[in-house]
Amino acid sequence: MVSQAEVAEINTYFRNRMDESKKIWASRGKEARIAALNARAAQSPPTWRQLKGVPLMLHEIGHVGNRPFMIGFGVSAVIALWVQTKFTDEMKESSPYWSQFHLKKAPAGH
Structure with missing residues (x-):
């Protein structure tokens, strides 16, 4: 048995x-x-799917494939900021777009 x-x-x-x-x-x-x-x-370290806002953006910046895009985005942002700081009040008054939509004055002849 x-x-x-x-x-x-x-x-x-x-x-x-x-x-x-x-x-x-x-x-x-x-x-x-x-x-x-x-x-x-x-879970202590969340997965990328659980990230939102700035932590998700920082996570995506860290990827090698996204670096060229982020470099271009950063350069464009710096240039836009530089142009915005050089935009004087006289330039705003003479700009048809700015005077019509932001200063609420219609330019002459429009």
Whole structure:
């Protein structure tokens, strides 16, 4: 027949399988899904999909493929800022766009 050692080995195998099954059963259901979601949300380093706003932008800047775009964006931003600071009040008054839409004065002849 079957020896005591084999019976003990079989019983150990089935106990381990039952423990695994209980763990799987505990991970099912609405409460378990909520608990798993909360555990993922409490994750220390969030994934890029959980990032929003400035942290997401900084994460994307760090990618090698985005560096040429970010360099171009930075240069364009600096140039736009420089042009904006050089735009004097006299230039604003003589600009048809600025005088019509910002100063609320229609230029002569329009």
